[in-house]
Amino acid sequence: MTLRLQKLEEYKKALSQKDAILERDIYNDALSQYLAQGGAPMDAVTLLAGSYIGTPSMCNVVASSATSIGVDSAMVMRQALKQILKDRFNPQRCDELFMKTEDQPPEWLHVIIDDTHWRQTIYELIEQYPRCAFLNYTVLRIANAGYGDEICHLRTASTYIQVYNSILTDSLSQMVPLDDMALEEQLPNIVRVCCEREETYLYAQILLQKLCENEDTLPLVRLSKELEKAAIQHGHHALVDTLKQYLSAAPPEVSSALKAIRSNELATPGDIMVLYKLYGSDTPPHVNHLRDFALINIMLKTVFVPKNSGTVLKQELKEKLIYLIAYATTRNERIALKDQKQEIDQVCRDLQELEVALISKAKGENLTGAMKTISKLVNLPVGSMALLLWVEYTAIHTAYFETYFRSSEVSLLHLLLDEIASRHPLQRSLVFQVIKNGLRHPYENFAPEILMSLQKAWIDRLLYLVQVHYTLPVLVFMKGAEREMDDSLTVHFVQKVLRMAQAPYTLAFVEQMADILLPITDMLGLIKNVQKAVVDFFDQAKQDDNIVISDDLIKKINHICS
Structure with missing residues (x-):
């Protein structure tokens, strides 16, 4: 009898909670059980009626009123529900209910997965409760539904092997x-x-x-x-x-030498001798052990960048290191070594010639004595890589520009960057990095107007990259770097880009151009021909049916063109 009364009291509490009549399964879980235990039907009706507040109806009335004055009531409601959910979320209780479903997902789960707002809510909850089984199951379902790119942003994305x-x-x-x-x-x-x-x-x-x-x-x-x-x-x-x-299964001597070079970012005489002895033999190790960009970059710097380290290599050691570079960049394991030896030796001789030309013969503004070799070796990918490192060193760490820069001429170093970008598409990202380093370098001993001309010359190198279709990385860089440079340089960049650009434009291109132009809107009004080009560009973009321009982007465009 006592147990029956206790159960009746529990069911009464369930029927008495706020808006109990609107609770899911209230009839099956509470009302029917209350009646089965002998509860009076009229008491149940009284409890349900007395607990009714009508919160959903009040929310609808408030939402309708808010909508009538221009408030996005749906968004406000979503945000309110999201905040309540985050405040009251109980991972233990949620997992208990989830386990009762016997591995059958709740019917409403697909609604959450298909909705961007609720997916974002799940992501925020799992960052707070990474061990919640229900949340991890939901994230797995989200990943399976094709939203893996969203999950990549989560700190907990790698917590469970399935996800x-x-x-x-x-x-x-x-x-x-x-x-x-x-x-x-x-x-x-x-x-x-x-x-x-x-x-x-x-x-x-x-x-x-x-x-x-x-x-x-x-x-x-x-x-x-x-x-x-x-x-x-x-x-x-x-x-x-x-x-x-x-993973490489390299011989211990090779692994030890390569590890030392990578760790110290320097090829020492001992490491060079060990590697040369192995790779200069009749049965060398696999070339893949050497074929590592960071490793080859260190080797190239050791040979072609003056004062790259405190260690000055003897010429015979440089030649051995050059052989390793030539072997790493030329060797094809599908071809017998004896059939490829002549090609490797030729690359080796070419790099030795380039090293002598750059270190000993490149003198004056026009690099007198070295241009013949440079013109030949810029065609060789590893030769152009060596040139790129040397150009960066010369432009930033020597007085080349302080001594030879003329605002009326394009310097030879800048022309070399253009040439490398033109001939070697895979090296454009490296050329881009050199240009960024040059543009950001704090050159001293320059009059302000000459320094502005030098920065403009670096901007022109960026424009050449745009010309050879390395466009979006350049635009992204300019969007972030324009605060550090004079507005006139940004105007110069925009003017040149718009002259090169031809419709149809991609949405990404339009977005990046809008972001670049937004901070210099006031200045555009002072330069009528540039403002006209900008307005024409955005008019063409808005008329293109193949791209969908968001309301936010439209606001930016209207502000720029006003």
């Missing part, structure tokens, strides 16, 4: 067909997820190694290198070296 594996698989599939510029946009998110913890880094690198064994896919190789860089930045240098040694 992590889903994200990684989708990301790798999307990366394979991408070009360099599109890949550049995709890398940061997947790199962050893969480097969240040591085990996720190991998993990703081993998977990439297996994929690269079956297919020589450059985006996957690029991703592997980016993961190494990110892991080192997080302080896991030892892990990177150990895993690299394990």
Whole structure:
């Protein structure tokens, strides 16, 4: 009897809660059980009627009133519900209810997954409650529904192997067909997820190694290198070296020498001799052990950048290091070494000639004595890489511009950058980096007007990259860097870009141009021909049916053109 009364009291409490009549399953879970235990029907009706407040109806009335005065009541309601959900969310209670469903997802879950607002709410909740089974299940369903790019932003994306594996698989599939510029946009998110913890880094690198064994896919190789860089930045240098040694299966002597070069960012005489002895033999190790961009970059700097380190290499050691560079960039394991030796030796001789020309013969404004060799070797990819490093050093760390810069002429160093960008599309990102470094360098001993002319010359190098279709990275850089430079340089850049650009335009191009122009809107009104070009450009963009311009972008455009 006592137990029955206790149950009746529990059901009375359920029927007495605010708006109980609107609760899901109130009739099955509370009312029917109350009556089954002998509760009076009229008492149940009284309890339900007395607990009714009508909160949903009041919300509808308030929302209708708010809508009538121009308030987005739907958005306000969503935000209010989101805040209530976050404040009252109980992960333990949620998991208990979830487990009762016997692995059958709630009927309303697909509504959450299909709605951007509620997906974002789930992401915020799982950051706060990473161990909640229901939230992790929901994130997995979201990933399976094709929203993996959103999940990549989550700090907890790599917590569970199913979610992590889903994200990684989708990301790798999307990366394979991408070009360099599109890949550049995709890398940061997947790199962050893969480097969240040591085990996720190991998993990703081993998977990439297996994929690269079956297919020589450059985006996957690029991703592997980016993961190494990110892991080192997080302080896991030892892990990177150990895993690299394990996956490469390199001989211990090779691994030790390469590890020392990477760690010290310097090729010492001892490391050079060890590698040369092995790779100069009749049965050299696999070339892939040497074929690493960071490693080759260190070797090139050691040879072609004056005063790159405190160690000055003897000429015979430079020649051995040049041989290693030539071998790494020329050797094809599908061809017998004896059949390729002549080609490797020729590249070696060319690089030796370039080293002598740049270090000993490149004198004066026109690099007298070196131009013949430079003109020949700029066609060779590894030769142009060496030139690029030398140009950066000469432009930033010597008095070349202080001595020879003329505002009326294009300097030879700048012409070399244009030439490399033109001949070697895969090196445009490296040329871009040199230009950015040059533009940001605080040159001294310049009159203000001469310094402005030099910065304009660097801007012209960016414009040449736009001309050879390396456009979006340049626009993104200008959007962030224009605060650091005079407005007249931004106007010059915009004017030249609009002369080159031809419709139809991509939405990304229009968005970036709007962001660049927004801070200099006032100045545009003072230069009528530029303002007209800007207005014409945006008019063409708005008339293009192939791009969808958002309301926010329209506001920016109207502000710029007003």
